[in-house]
Amino acid sequence: MTTVYLDGKFMPMSEAKISPMDRGFLFGDGVYEVIPSHSGKPVGFLQHMDRLKKNLAEIEIKVTMSDADWRLVAESLMAENGNGCLGIYIHVSRGADITRFHAYPEHIKPTIFAFAFDIPETPEPDKNTVKGYKVVSAEDMRWKRCHIKSTSLLGNVMHFQNGQERGVHETILYNRLNELTEASSCNVFIVKNEVVATPPLDNQLLPGVTRNMLIDILRKEAVLEIQERIINMAEVRSADEIWLTSSSRGVVPVVELDGKQVGNGNVGDIWQLAQALFSAHKFDY
Ligand code: PDD
Numbered sequence: 001m002t003t004v005y006l007d008g009k010f011m012p013m014s015e016a017k018i019s020p021m022d023r024g025f026l027f028g029d030g031v032y033e034v035i036p037s038h039s040g041k042p043v044g045f046l047q048h049m050d051r052l053k054k055n056l057a058e059i060e061i062k063v064t065m066s067d068a069d070w071r072l073v074a075e076s077l078m079a080e081n082g083n084g085c086l087g088i089y090i091h092v093s094r095g096a097d098i099t100r101f102h103a104y105p106e107h108i109k110p111t112i113f114a115f116a117f118d119i120p121e122t123p124e125p126d127k128n129t130v131k132g133y134k135v136v137s138a139e140d141m142r143w144k145r146c147h148i149k150s151t152s153l154l155g156n157v158m159h160f161q162n163g164q165e166r167g168v169h170e171t172i173l174y175n176r177l178n179e180l181t182e183a184s185s186c187n188v189f190i191v192k193n194e195v196v197a198t199p200p201l202d203n204q205l206l207p208g209v210t211r212n213m214l215i216d217i218l219r220k221e222a223v224l225e226i227q228e229r230i231i232n233m234a235e236v237r238s239a240d241e242i243w244l245t246s247s248s249r250g251v252v253p254v255v256e257l258d259g260k261q262v263g264n265g266n267v268g269d270i271w272q273l274a275q276a277l278f279s280a281h282k283f284d285y
Helices: 023-027 045-058 067-080 154-165 209-221 233-237 269-284
Strands: 003-006 009-012 030-038 085-093 111-118 133-139 170-174 180-183 187-192 195-198 225-228 241-246 250-257
Touching: 003 067, 009 067, 023 085, 030 045, 030 067, 045 067, 045 085, 045 209, 067 085, 067 111, 133 154, 133 241, 154 170, 170 233, 170 241, 180 233, 187 209, 187 233, 195 209, 209 225, 209 241, 209 250, 209 269, 241 269, 250 269
Parallel strands: 133 170, 133 250, 195 225
Antiparallel strands: 003 009, 003 111, 030 085, 085 111, 170 180, 180 187, 187 195, 187 241, 241 250
8 A cells, every 4th residue: 555646646655745834734724535446446436526526616726637637546546556445535735835824825736645545345235244333422513514525624533533432433423403413434324114314414414425325326226215304313312223324434334322222233124225235336326
């Protein structure tokens, strides 16, 4: 895992250097993407590109790279780094200035960085072999622009760390109204009486590509009812199943929330069905 891309060039990671005056470093002033790829085939590439472009436009960073240019970068990183199960990380910061001033400087060039890292293989859709996650919950203490995939991730990092210190895999988050938002690095779904639900998109959560693909697949297959709606934490606590979704982890079943078992404490049948459909269709995106 050593070859990275920085500002138009591929190089060993040890040779990739950026300025300490880079606004990504000083302010977390940038956006990023993580694109999963299995056996050399990216998943949801164009959806990741669309989100990247939207995010860049929202924070007014101009990048001249086309989807095809990004695709070439991703493919080179896959070829250089083994073509197994990889996350392609793409990071665009506003760039380096000569001074530290909060306003967007006019004449600096964005810093563009990309590298590949190993992600887990997609699990078999088998509820008896997959390992369910344990999670805790906490009030969402992040900012009010969680729809932007910002590199300013300290709020997420602190929530994730809280979970690590409590010996679990993730922290799921709720707002002041006790409504589910998302998790520190994933979106969240619940299942009750075979109905699947996930919070609607707004400024409180990231529009996850995996979330979007899963909803689309389940709707097209029409075997389960799927709802995007406000979900309160009482519903989360009494759900039959809870799932987390993200590009690096896919669709992950949760078996324990705040020390209490989810449903009957085992991975559920609906997860197994959803995972089978997700595995069958993920390369359609
Ligand atoms: N995390 N919500 C948050 C806060 C996230 O950080 C992520 C992804 C998601 C899921 O989005 P997607 O399905 O597009 O990956 C939801 C990435 C993988 C990360 O930061 O590593």
